[in-house]
Amino acid sequence: MIDGTRLEGRIRVERDGSVTVLSGKVEFGQGIRTGFAQIVADEMDVPIERVKVILADTAQTPPDRGTFGSHSTEQEGPTLRRAGAFARRQLIERASSKLGVAADRLRTEQGVVRDGDGASVAYADLVTDAPLSGAIPDDVPLLPRERWRYMGKPRPALEAVDIVSGCARYAADVRLPGMLRGAVVRPPVRGAKVRAVDDAAAKAMPGVVAVIRDGDLVGVVAEREEQARAAADAVDVDWSVPATAEGETIVLPLREDEGVDAALASGAKKVERTYVCPPIANAPIGPSAAVADVRADGATIYGSTHRPFGLREAAAKRVGLPPEKVRFVLTLGSGTYGRSSSFDAPMEAVILSKNVGRPVLLQWSRAEEFQWSPSRPEAVLEASVALDASGGIAAWRYDEHTNIHTSSGFDPSYGGESTGRNAVPPYRVPHAHVTLYVEPTPLRTANFRSLAASENVFAIESLMDELAHESGQDPVAFRVRHLDDARLRRVLERLAERAGWGKPRGERRGLGVACTEYHGTKVAEAAEVEVSPSGVVRVLRMWAVVDPGSVVNPDGVRNQIEGGMQQSASWAVFESLRHRGPRVLTSSWDTYRIATFRDAPLSIDVEVAGDPSAPSSGVGEPGAVPAAAAVANAVFAACGARVRELPLTPERVRAAIAAR
Amino acid sequence: MKLTLRVNGADHEVDVPRRATLLAVLRDDLGLVATRFGCGSGQCGACYVLADGAAVASCLMTVDQAVDHDIVTVEGLSQDGKLSPVQDAFARESAMQCGYCTSGMLISATALLGHTPSPSEDEIREALAPNLCRCGVYGRAIRAVQRAAGAT
Ligand code: FES
Ligand code: FES
Numbered sequence: 001m002i003d004g005t006r007l008e009g010r011i012r013v014e015r016d017g018s019v020t021v022l023s024g025k026v027e028f029g030q031g032i033r034t035g036f037a038q039i040v041a042d043e044m045d046v047p048i049e050r051v052k053v054i055l056a057d058t059a060q061t062p063p064d065r066g067t068f069g070s071h072s073t074e075q076e077g078p079t080l081r082r083a084g085a086f087a088r089r090q091l092i093e094r095a096s097s098k099l100g101v102a103a104d105r106l107r108t109e110q111g112v113v114r115d116g117d118g119a120s121v122a123y124a125d126l127v128t129d130a131p132l133s134g135a136i137p138d139d140v141p142l143l144p145r146e147r148w149r150y151m152g153k154p155r156p157a158l159e160a161v162d163i164v165s166g167c168a169r170y171a172a173d174v175r176l177p178g179m180l181r182g183a184v185v186r187p188p189v190r191g192a193k194v195r196a197v198d199d200a201a202a203k204a205m206p207g208v209v210a211v212i213r214d215g216d217l218v219g220v221v222a223e224r225e226e227q228a229r230a231a232a233d234a235v236d237v238d239w240s241v242p243a244t245a246e247g248e249t250i251v252l253p254l255r256e257d258e259g260v261d262a263a264l265a266s267g268a269k270k271v272e273r274t275y276v277c278p279p280i281a282n283a284p285i286g287p288s289a290a291v292a293d294v295r296a297d298g299a300t301i302y303g304s305t306h307r308p309f310g311l312r313e314a315a316a317k318r319v320g321l322p323p324e325k326v327r328f329v330l331t332l333g334s335g336t337y338g339r340s341s342s343f344d345a346p347m348e349a350v351i352l353s354k355n356v357g358r359p360v361l362l363q364w365s366r367a368e369e370f371q372w373s374p375s376r377p378e379a380v381l382e383a384s385v386a387l388d389a390s391g392g393i394a395a396w397r398y399d400e401h402t403n404i405h406t407s408s409g410f411d412p413s414y415g416g417e418s419t420g421r422n423a424v425p426p427y428r429v430p431h432a433h434v435t436l437y438v439e440p441t442p443l444r445t446a447n448f449r450s451l452a453a454s455e456n457v458f459a460i461e462s463l464m465d466e467l468a469h470e471s472g473q474d475p476v477a478f479r480v481r482h483l484d485d486a487r488l489r490r491v492l493e494r495l496a497e498r499a500g501w502g503k504p505r506g507e508r509r510g511l512g513v514a515c516t517e518y519h520g521t522k523v524a525e526a527a528e529v530e531v532s533p534s535g536v537v538r539v540l541r542m543w544a545v546v547d548p549g550s551v552v553n554p555d556g557v558r559n560q561i562e563g564g565m566q567q568s569a570s571w572a573v574f575e576s577l578r579h580r581g582p583r584v585l586t587s588s589w590d591t592y593r594i595a596t597f598r599d600a601p602l603s604i605d606v607e608v609a610g611d612p613s614a615p616s617s618g619v620g621e622p623g624a625v626p627a628a629a630a631v632a633n634a635v636f637a638a639c640g641a642r643v644r645e646l647p648l649t650p651e652r653v654r655a656a657i658a659a660r
Numbered sequence: 661m662k663l664t665l666r667v668n669g670a671d672h673e674v675d676v677p678r679r680a681t682l683l684a685v686l687r688d689d690l691g692l693v694a695t696r697f698g699c700g701s702g703q704c705g706a707c708y709v710l711a712d713g714a715a716v717a718s719c720l721m722t723v724d725q726a727v728d729h730d731i732v733t734v735e736g737l738s739q740d741g742k743l744s745p746v747q748d749a750f751a752r753e754s755a756m757q758c759g760y761c762t763s764g765m766l767i768s769a770t771a772l773l774g775h776t777p778s779p780s781e782d783e784i785r786e787a788l789a790p791n792l793c794r795c796g797v798y799g800r801a802i803r804a805v806q807r808a809a810g811a812t
Contacts, residue, residue: 164750173687563757570796589701598786598789
């Protein structure tokens with residue numbers, strides 16, 4: 001194991017003076033590689049062009065629990081800053097003995113240590129005898145903000161030029177000598193057991209190397225991809241379908257104040273509402289893929305996952321090797337927004353490769369990606385709220401009914417934090433009951449950007465809008481009067497200014513707002529929509545103001561927030577995964593409509609208003625959280641239609657118009 | 661079957677199954693992996709290439725159809741190691757997150773600017789509409805195409 005608390009586990013100064021940064025985190029396009037390079041380039045005082053970041057290579061990077069919850073910069077940033085500062089201090093000490101000049105007379109300048117009289121030594125010449133090493137101290141002085149060259153400034157992604165020039169390599173782009181292609185034979189439903197396999201026809205097909213049955217996995221390995229697919233279709237498997245176990249509902253109180261019932265009963269006004277979110281698909285553009293090369297004495301897996309070290313453990317166990325004999329090497333990955341916390345394609349590739357003793361590339365088809373991937377579960381959100389005579393919230397009861405939101409199973413000690421994420425409102429509510437009901441589902445569910453927060457915030461922020469309208473209050477002012485969090489209040493007020501809250505929008509147009517706090521990040525969003533007479537919702541413009549604490553790469557933050565908003569607007573307006581029992585019916589983009597260039601808003605305006613005195617918090621997920629409610633609230637503002645079930649289809653909008 | 665494909669300005673001889681898709685041959689026989697698989701059915705744009713200057717889905721074209729065309733992939737957009745204006749503009753506008761959809765967008769944008777050097781925003785949206793992006797970089801991609809149009 002590489003020790004991430006030691007400098008040699010974090011930073012290497014190479015012989016050519018370039019700097020290698022090591023982290024067990026994973027890049028999916030959220031820009032962490034660039035952020036880490038900015039941090040280390042500044043603290044070490046080297047040109048950023050000379051910094052290379054290696055992520056999630058289990059043979060080189062320190063172990064990590066996983067890349068989740070927009071935590072990467074918050075978790076790794078401080079360690080890498082201290083590592084960089086510690087490295088710089090060691091370089092100065094070494095230069096001091098080499099040049100015979102007291103350390104306090106030396107300074108660094110972009111990869112070189114200098115004294116005042118013109119003597120200098122390059123970093124590269126200070127590591128020829130021994131690499132930098134040692135436990136990274138907690139108290140190493142960090143570079144003061146005025147000397148930051150890269151941190152806090154916009155920076156294009158380090159990978160950008162590789163991506164546009166076609167040099168970038170994703171899992172499915174890995175090519176190894178002797179590599180074969182795999183395809184898996186899918187059962188009628190998940191969990192089916194193999195009774196018998198008839199592979200005679202498949203084995204006779206061109207290019208087929210082997211038909212593999214390993215436990216309940218049946219697959220084909222062939223010379224070419226299309227051969228493997230064709231042969232997989234020709235394998236005849238007799239499956240036994242297990243009876244579906246019913247499962248139990250887990251009830252988890254998230255907040256239990258005294259006196260809620262009395263306060264609900266005695267309120268001046270009571271509002272009861274139910275909101276519904278359908279299951280939706282992570283739907284990455286690149287279907288799951290991995291290359292595995294399993295030999296008798298060791299294995300290497302190339303791919304992309306949220307949990308590289310977890311994958312290594314699991315793969316080692318499956319093939320009977322000690323974990324240190326299994327290496328996971330991260331490639332670039334299609335954005336999967338949480339989906340690749342499940343090890344599907346990599347584990348299947350491992351099993352196929354083990355059986356043929358050669359490297360195997362497996363990439364799922366589009367239909368497999370829709371039908372066999374885990375997806376975000378549905379949610380039914382029930383609320384009863386009482387307002388007092390002044391229109392303030394007096395009591396709040398909120399029940400979240402949903403399924404497990406994580407692939408790793410349900411852990412009640414963590415359940416409120418994942419499956420119940422953001423069920424407790426950020427508002428001042430004197431009496432509140434918030435309860436999470438985790439119900440069984442035949443569908444396979446898993447992590448999707450912000451877990452349950454996007455459903456809960458859709459409900460809570462729609463509800464706040466309804467409460468304001470029901471009591472004749474302004475929706476922004478109503479939120480503000482219930483917010484104790486000064487940073488969240490500030491982003492909401494700033495958003496109202498930027499979006500021109502209160503300005504008339506024209507016929508059949510309206511502006512809606514929503515806000516939330518997500519893992520320390522404060523974010524408020526607005527959407528302007530146009531609703532056609534037939535109920536078609538078009539998102540015209542979006543705004544966000546976000547405070548993610550101190551900011552390493554403002555343009556990286558903007559890009560993440562914009563992307564989250566665009567994705568969430570797509571969820572809200574278009575998306576719903578069709579299924580019957582355990583069978584997902586959606587199998588192609590034809591039947592799973594997402595936003596396209598035609599639907600993209602005319603503008604998405606993001607103001608990054610990070611509080612520099614607060615620690616960095618994440619931006620990968622928060623942008624996606626309030627957007628659906630902002631859109632739904634805008635639909636109400638545009639035409640008086642209150643739609644409480646997503647997506648905002650023309651039928652639902654028309655029905656809500658009729659019900660006004 | 662043996663045939664000769666013209667890709668990125670050079671002739672390539674390949675020996676592949678007749679019904680193999682152009683996408684498979686580019687990726688698996690010619691090593692041009694920047695053309696990506698997304699759906700295999702013409703619905704996502706990830707596999708787009710230029711065929712005589714027009715953006716087409718290489719997952720729907722078989723190799724024997726491709727022999728009649730001059731094919732260009734993302735690897736062929738740069739000239740003498742210099743990024744094309746479209747590539748450069750996408751990098752400068754950071755018009756990507758994961759980048760999986762980027763190759764297809766670059767191809768659609770290049771095809772558009774080939775016949776419409778100063779497109780309107782609506783024309784850009786129409787031309788790139790087949791290119792799905794789940795990370796949501798549409799706005800930036802539109803700006804990138806506008807920047808590239810300004811530069812050419
Ligand atoms: S892979 Fe060809 S259009 Fe999707
Ligand atoms: S940048 Fe990830 S799909 Fe477009």
